[in-house]
Ligand code: HEC
């Protein structure tokens with residue numbers, strides 16, 4: 456490989472943590488499918504007005520600090536899981552590493568990373584309202600997700616209080632899948648107040664990427680959806696819906712970022728961080744294949760392109776949720792590509808109107824009842840496109856791989872596969888994840904990826920036509 460800057464590997468994105476195991480014990484067939492959407496979005500905990508008291512308030516033995524799951528209802532080992540296995544507990548410590556020091560230096564921070572809001576906003580619970588001796592060192596702690604506990608800490612354990620009453624007292628609705636997606640994405644994509652712009656990536660920050668269902672599993676989740684969970688009035692969501700909602704919210708937030716002047720202030724529109732990194736960062740010897748998606752989208756070689764992996768996923772999702780909405784999305788995607796890559800149209804309006812459209816699809820996904828057939832339709836649509844070599848761009852391949860996990864997972868929950876088939880399916884998925892594990896050189900491995908897609912297709916859909 457040549458040594459020019461744009462030929463460098465963007466970042467070593469070897470992430471075994473993206474992986475997960477397919478089989479899960481809970482049968483999703485039994486879930487209720489009607490979810491009432493709250494009238495207005497609740498504020499992300501960090502910005503909420505309730506005071507944050509700190510992780511130590513939750514860590515006690517009889518509360519959430521048990522070493523093993525002992526509680527009959529809530530398992531009481533949440534703090535232990537978080538502290539021992541969850542990267543969020545280490546997020547502040549990351550700011551003390553040499554890598555962070557170097558990012559801070561390159562980015563030109565005035566203060567060390569661990570004292571800069573630019574980093575603390577995501578790597579800790581930098582709550583606007585917090586007790587005086589609040590420990591930022593605890594990283595992304597309980598209240599960063601569950602909300603400042605000032606009003607609910609004392610009462611939330613009472614068996615006479617309902618989940619709704621706790622929410623009214625400021626507990627963040629983490630069980631609501633849309634609110635959950637908004638919460639995670641506020642740090643994993645950024646929001647109007649905190650954002651990893653291309654300048655920070657250039658300074659050495661790793662590329663951000665997100666997929667709600669996989670990230671929840673790899674975090675790992677410190678809750679168990681069982682009958683008791685449902686009886687307490689909490690919402691449970693099948694993997695495929697979590698995936699679909701996560702994609703839709705991500706697309707909406709990306710469009711929001713496109714239209715936000717604060718996140719587009721480095722002189723070029725749009726901010727490079729929302730683009731597909733690999734349209735710029737690749738070796739000149741590694742030309743994009745003419746059969747790639749670039750053609751149909753009107754984004755010719757030589758033009759940077761929006762990271763549209765989420766849009767692509769949403770298109771497949773709508774095939775299962777509401778097929779009649781797919782032409783409008785397709786038209787919207789073409790327009791936003793023309794706006795970004797060719798400066799066509801009133802760019803802010805194009806982004807806004809697509810954002811509105813996507814926002815209207817979210818309640819449809821929330822109330823969607825994912826049955827085997829529509830899930831298979833989505834899987835076919837996604838895999839066929841991949842087999843037609845349309846995922847030559849790394850972000851789409853990466854997202855397609857984890858999407859197939861969620862689809863398979865939910866299908867298995869509805870009608871369990873035989874052990875032998877599950878084993879084969881897991882090995883196809885493993886191959887998909889292996890092929891997409893590293894961004895660098897993905898073009899060279901795309902045939903591996905397509906083979907693994909064919910393998911997943913035979914096992915999932917059973918057509919048998921395409922395989923190893
Ligand atoms: C306050 C910001 C914040 C919120 C909210 C947040 N995260 Fe994170 N998350 C981070 C940071 C920062 C890291 C990186 C920690 C490190 O390694 O230093 C991270 C890391 C992770 C990782 C590990 C990624 C890897 O490469 O292994 C997973 C998984 C994850 N988050 C899932 C989630 C999920 C799921 C949600 C929503 C329920 C969520 N996060 C909400 C900030 C946040």
Ligand code: HEC
Pocket residue numbers: 549550552554555556558559562568573574575576577578641642643644645646649650651655660661662663664
């Ligand atoms: C918008 C939120 C956000 C901001 C702002 C942010 N980060 Fe991060 N950072 C993340 C997330 C999320 C991850 C984990 C990415 C993943 O693995 O998916 C991460 C990962 C990292 C990692 C790699 C950690 C690992 O375990 O490999 C370093 C180092 C880092 N951030 C340093 C910084 C520094 C230094 C700053 C300030 C200059 C900063 N970050 C600002 C969200 C943010």
Ligand code: HEC
Pocket residue numbers: 510513519528529530533534535537538543595596597598599600601628629630631635677678679684689
């Ligand atoms: C990155 C976000 C995040 C962080 C940090 C986090 N949680 Fe959670 N937590 C969730 C999500 C998402 C759920 C699942 C939805 C729900 O049940 O509300 C959850 C669920 C729970 C539950 C409900 C279990 C049940 O059976 O009802 C408890 C208790 C809990 N968390 C405690 C904690 C404690 C204690 C900490 C800190 C040590 C913590 N959480 C940190 C996101 C987070």
Ligand code: HEC
Pocket residue numbers: 460461463465466653656657658659661662727728729730731732733734735736759760
């Ligand atoms: C529109 C083209 C374009 C896109 C899209 C783009 N970059 Fe860049 N990137 C550049 C340019 C130009 C530089 C600066 C090169 C220099 O400093 O000489 C750069 C520099 C970098 C550097 C520093 C490299 C070094 O050797 O110092 C990193 C890391 C980086 N980009 C990561 C990313 C990531 C991650 C993405 C996707 C989220 C991305 N870039 C998207 C054009 C782009």
